[in-house]
Amino acid sequence: MKAEIISVGTELLLGHTVNTDAAYVARELSALGIDLLFSCTVGDNPARLREALQTAFARSDLVITTGGLGPTGDDLTKETVAQAAGVELVRDPASAARIEEYFRGRECGPSQYKQADLPRGCTVLQNDAGTAPGCVFESRQGVLVLMLPGPPSELLPMLHHYAAPFLAARTGGVIASRMVRVFGIGEGSAAERLADLLESSNPTAATYAKENEMFIRVTAKAETPAAASALCEPMVAEICRRLDEAVYIVNEDGTSDSCLEQVVVQALAARGMTLATAESCTGGLLAKRITDVPGSSEVFHMGAVTYANEVKTRLLGVPAELFDTVGAVSPEVARAMAEGVRQAAGAGLGIGITGIAGPGGGSAEKPVGLVYVALSDGKAVWVRRMNPAGRIRSRAALRDRAASVALDMARRRLGGLTQPEAEAFALV
Amino acid sequence: MKAEIISVGTELLLGHTVNTDAAYVARELSALGIDLLFSCTVGDNPARLREALQTAFARSDLVITTGGLGPTGDDLTKETVAQAAGVELVRDPASAARIEEYFRGRECGPSQYKQADLPRGCTVLQNDAGTAPGCVFESRQGVLVLMLPGPPSELLPMLHHYAAPFLAARTGGVIASRMVRVFGIGEGSAAERLADLLESSNPTAATYAKENEMFIRVTAKAETPAAASALCEPMVAEICRRLDEAVYIVNEDGTSDSCLEQVVVQALAARGMTLATAESCTGGLLAKRITDVPGSSEVFHMGAVTYANEVKTRLLGVPAELFDTVGAVSPEVARAMAEGVRQAAGAGLGIGITGIAGPGGGSAEKPVGLVYVALSDGKAVWVRRMNPAGRIRSRAALRDRAASVALDMARRRLGGLTQPEAEAFALV
Structure with missing residues (x-):
């Protein structure tokens, strides 16, 4: 089955809105094994939408429109699609009743009811997050046409709960x-x-x-x-x-985001352990990523962002002489930060990160990109040196990489795995 | 001038990548007063790209492609565009020299040099962030063709620094x-x-x-x-x-990102002041945003992420009895955190944030979304209550909003402005 998306909306052509809808639909089609060959965007303009529809009907088996189903004068997708597909719009009583219910106690003009006008004989797709229903029907040309609303908060539930099961049944698998x-x-x-x-x-x-x-x-x-x-x-x-x-x-599915931090929070919770962090160059990013995970408060009680050396000493007990002898960006300071914050928080694991995120502050000896990440469990401490000659260049990417390395070290410790590229030290 | 974008990339049709490039280009065209009428996406497939180009050449004055300029076998945009536009590709010596320079000391195969093959007589657009140059030229059909690289980190600087000025000159102004x-x-x-x-x-x-x-x-x-x-x-x-x-x-230009944090860091530096942060529900996000700004280490010496009440007391001196009387999510605790971290860091300004970011942890009395943000300058402390009935729903959005409110309060204090919606208390 060859599919094509037509996204409708002038805001997309002005660049005010990024077309995430097309990506969501594309992902769903890919998972269903349906080949998406073209994706086009037109403005709220019936003539150009008609042109796009004619092209699509001639080359595709499935045409999916997004946007233009709402109550305003700009919302012309249904009228234009119906005309191009050679079908008539008729009012769907169930959708009209849902709109009436939605506006109960508020004014509901005739333009709202326009949303209940759908191609005769279509399968109505309920909108669980708004008023404009979607639909799927066969055009006079024999093309399957699926119309979805534009707002992602409405499109996504309709896509997952109603459109995808419909398409899965159609593709026979x-x-x-x-x-x-x-x-x-x-x-x-x-x-x-x-x-x-x-x-x-x-x-x-x-x-x-x-x-x-x-x-x-x-x-x-x-x-x-x-x-x-x-x-x-x-x-x-x-x-x-x-x-x-x-x-x-x-x-189990392809929709979740990266979740090194989720894995670490879950592993900590499963073991009844807590983690504390002391960050210099990552500046709170590691703590932020850990606390992105709902429920992290159970396993993460304290994080410290210690830019100033004096604060590293006072808050984490990093020996002040280290700053003169080996410098703040050193494996020794990373180790002292990790174990220091672990003790200060009374946590099972402590992480220390110190480095030069750039763009300034680098030297020949300690270039931008040099970062030491340390993990302490109170018995041993592992230190990993991040390679400043690597290909990560921006401050943001470098910080993110350092936080990921720290999370990976915690994951490995919690899972009883090896610590590659890390040097281990016993704590007395 | 009627414009059309053709985005090239199978990853876009699989939904792995959201097409932000098209939005960036659209925004730039809009600012230049160029009408964008269509935006289409095709995969890394010469036949379908050719089809899209033929349609575009017939109806548009300016055709902009994004993607497919790189060294791999999938990168077929230039060959296909050149053929459809009736021009020949020739090696651009300056671009070849730049590629050689980029790979100095590393292996650089012939496929890398392919990137320097450009339409004869084109204007070369230098790639300041990668190896594949872009270009602009006139097709045999009299259509202006602009080819841009796919990675946004390469497309954006090329668009702003080279492509937009070229187009502006063309559109007569x-x-x-x-x-x-x-x-x-x-x-x-x-x-x-x-x-x-x-x-x-x-x-x-x-x-x-x-x-x-x-x-x-x-x-x-x-x-x-x-x-x-x-x-x-x-x-x-x-x-x-x-x-x-x-x-x-x-x-001065439209390319910079939001920069409340930059404004705050600059205002602190200009006044020789420092800022310290104590975060509960934002979990390090505020510190992270401040330290996103290069040079922030001069004005930000310490941040604390204090999820556990016991840590709030020990690190920041928040009176333990407050947790029993008014609770951790209260204006009193926010104030004590702000002033506590200010004193602990010896900073000029202190910020305290406490709240319920959700999705769990809410109650009828203290619902998800209730956040108190406090700012102390040692003489007075301002507390702002964020409205839990507001429209921000996700944990991430809520945390980001709280961090922004805190930065705005600091900006206002540094600029001698009012603190709207905040209650002020004098410190003894």
């Missing part, structure tokens, strides 16, 4: 996917180790990389969800075997 | 723009106060709003940069007069 999330191994290196698996066709496996993150998505198609899942499992197991400790989680 | 950045006033309210100004045609003024931020962009077109700037100035002055203290900065 269901999709299951898994995300294998990995830290501490590059995309190239992962692709090398998985080369033969990446050639597979059902299930498929593909690597994805962002600046500080990598994952492998495994997708299988079968007649039932259970059968599709069963196809994924051996592939996931083999990937986990080959990438071993670098795998930090396998997600 | 140059553009100057100013961004008036505003905090603490809604888009609707700003639009009301500026209603007559928003009708103006040269300069134009337009309001933009994101979740926690708002700005007004003023754009003027004239024959010289100085004349365009001169057209902007009275409009900017009038906007500043009407929005008054809510304006926190006027940017």
